[in-house]
Amino acid sequence: MSLNLTLEFSGGAELLVDKQKVHKVQIPTGDKVWKIQDLLYWIRDNLLKERPELFLKENTVRPGILVLVNDSDWELLGQLDYELENDDNVVFISTLHGG
Amino acid sequence: MCSLTESELEPELVRTPLDPSAIKVCKKCKEKPPCVNLRGSDTYCKTCFLTAVHHKFRATLGKHKAMRPGESVCIAYSGGGASTALLHLLKTGIESDHKKLLFKPVVLHVDEGAIFKLDPKQRIENIREKLDYIAAHFPFKVYVSTLEQSQRVVEYKGDGELDLEFEAERTNELYESIENIKESSAKEEFINCIRRHTILEGAEKINCAKIFTGENATKISIDLLTGVSLGKGGNLAQEVGFWDKRNAAITVLRPLRDVPAKELALYTVFHRLESFGEPTIGTGKESLFSIRKLTEDFLVGLQNDFPATLSTVFKTSDKLQAHQERMVEGNQSCVLCDGTLDTEVDQHNALQATQWSTIVSSRGKALDTDDLNSASLDFLDLTSLKL
Numbered sequence: 349m350s351l352n353l354t355l356e357f358s359g360g361a362e363l364l365v366d367k368q369k370v371h372k373v374q375i376p377t378g379d380k381v382w383k384i385q386d387l388l389y390w391i392r393d394n395l396l397k398e399r400p401e402l403f404l405k406e407n408t409v410r411p412g413i414l415v416l417v418n419d420s421d422w423e424l425l426g427q428l429d430y431e432l433e434n435d436d437n438v439v440f441i442s443t444l445h446g447g
Numbered sequence: 448m449c450s451l452t453e454s455e456l457e458p459e460l461v462r463t464p465l466d467p468s469a470i471k472v473c474k475k476c477k478e479k480p481p482c483v484n485l486r487g488s489d490t491y492c493k494t495c496f497l498t499a500v501h502h503k504f505r506a507t508l509g510k511h512k513a514m515r516p517g518e519s520v521c522i523a524y525s526g527g528g529a530s531t532a533l534l535h536l537l538k539t540g541i542e543s544d545h546k547k548l549l550f551k552p553v554v555l556h557v558d559e560g561a562i563f564k565l566d567p568k569q570r571i572e573n574i575r576e577k578l579d580y581i582a583a584h585f586p587f588k589v590y591v592s593t594l595e596q597s598q599r600v601v602e603y604k605g606d607g608e609l610d611l612e613f614e615a616e617r618t619n620e621l622y623e624s625i626e627n628i629k630e631s632s633a634k635e636e637f638i639n640c641i642r643r644h645t646i647l648e649g650a651e652k653i654n655c656a657k658i659f660t661g662e663n664a665t666k667i668s669i670d671l672l673t674g675v676s677l678g679k680g681g682n683l684a685q686e687v688g689f690w691d692k693r694n695a696a697i698t699v700l701r702p703l704r705d706v707p708a709k710e711l712a713l714y715t716v717f718h719r720l721e722s723f724g725e726p727t728i729g730t731g732k733e734s735l736f737s738i739r740k741l742t743e744d745f746l747v748g749l750q751n752d753f754p755a756t757l758s759t760v761f762k763t764s765d766k767l768q769a770h771q772e773r774m775v776e777g778n779q780s781c782v783l784c785d786g787t788l789d790t791e792v793d794q795h796n797a798l799q800a801t802q803w804s805t806i807v808s809s810r811g812k813a814l815d816t817d818d819l820n821s822a823s824l825d826f827l828d829l830t831s832l833k834l
Binding site for chain 1: 464465467470481482483484490493527528665708709711712713715716717722724726730731743744747748750751
């Protein structure tokens with residue numbers, strides 16, 4: 349079983365993932381239901397080319413990074429406990445880089 | 448250290464995570480399901496949210512009676528999310544049927560590749576990527592200049608032709624100047640000053656008496672606290688207020704200053720706007736890189752647990768007032784920041800405290816009672832240390 353997801357990074361967050369803004373990924377999840385918490389660890393281990401502490405702080409995203417799932421604020425979906433579904437679109441925006 | 452934390456003292460200030468099953472509808476229209484959560488517990492649907500951001504922008508402009516019809520205004524576009532959102536808000540305002548915005552925005556992009564001494568070809572590519580995007584999506588004239596050659600402002604007609612050449616000597620000169628500043632906080636401030644001057648000169652060249660910059664509420668709050676730490680004193684009001692009137696001919700305005708960074712970022716995503724953020728000297732660095740970076744980490748981190756943090760700091764910035772008259776020092780202002788000079792005051796001020804610290808720390812030993820005897824202090828002629 350695998351999960352197809354589109355991950356987007358913007359606002360400066362793309363600098364942590366090789367400057368690539370969109371990543372279409374297929375994650376082998378087995379029988380397990382994946383929560384965003386699991387996805388964060390996966391990103392840390394597979395996508396973060398630069399310093400992981402700029403994206404992750406302890407077990408969640410660093411303050412200043414917004415997470416949206418299918419155009420919805422993750423705070424409305426249970427944050428780390430939200431259960432990912434196939435073809436979900438997850439966006440990570442850094443609000444710190446200004447502009 | 449006191450073991451009582453703020454959350455124990457005032458529990459209602461601590462952020463409590465939302466219970467997803469408890470949220471049903473948008474707070475405003477009470478019809479559609481919400482998709483954003485602001486300020487800890489206010490939930491809105493996409494339409495209401497986007498309308499509210501636009502409204503805030505119009506309200507800020509309106510409340511300060513900022514613009515006159517037909518006026519040209521230079522929009523400082525950096526390529527980042529906030530600049531792009533500003534352009535989009537302007538476009539929406541200008542194209543709306545109801546209460547159309549009547550002034551004329553002109554876009555100015557300042558390339559900062561000199562800071563990292565980027566390869567000229569790469570710089571041109573970076574610039575073109577941004578300018579092509581603006582030309583394709585926004586109905587405004589576009590100009591570009593560089594940090595090292597602020598006098599040279601070139602129009603971009605959107606046809607791929609970019610008549611911009613970098614003078615290696617000037618690029619190196621700027622790069623060396625920045626490199627020679629050893630302390631990161633000073634480096635950042637220096638670059639901010641240069642950037643401001645470049646934008647001002649650019650606006651003058653394209654005949655604009657007003658400039659819009661994209662500072663959002665979060666950045667203003669960080670700037671405020673950083674400015675206090677850096678000792679900006681009376682000039683802080685000009686840096687965090689809506690108006691920046693330090694230049695007599697050209698006024699800088701901050702129309703996004705009431706919009707928090709989170710809302711601006713959401714606006715950018717929902718409208719599918721592209722941003723081309725370039726790294727600055729502080730990008731990717733640790734907290735202790737500079738005073739600004741530390742302040743940013745502190746405030747943003749605190750905001751996570753206490754959602755009222757940034758708005759509280761922000762409200763303080765609203766209360767700062769600019770000192771209108773120039774001090775009687777031959778009407779001079781600071782060469783770097785254009786601020787009013789405050790280096791000659793009779794009474795005790797922060798500058799004297801700094802000078803005193805300089806003496807004490809450079810003496811390399813503790814001052815004993817003889818040193819501290821007031822008569823012997825006279826030989827420490829403070830005037831000789833004047834900047």
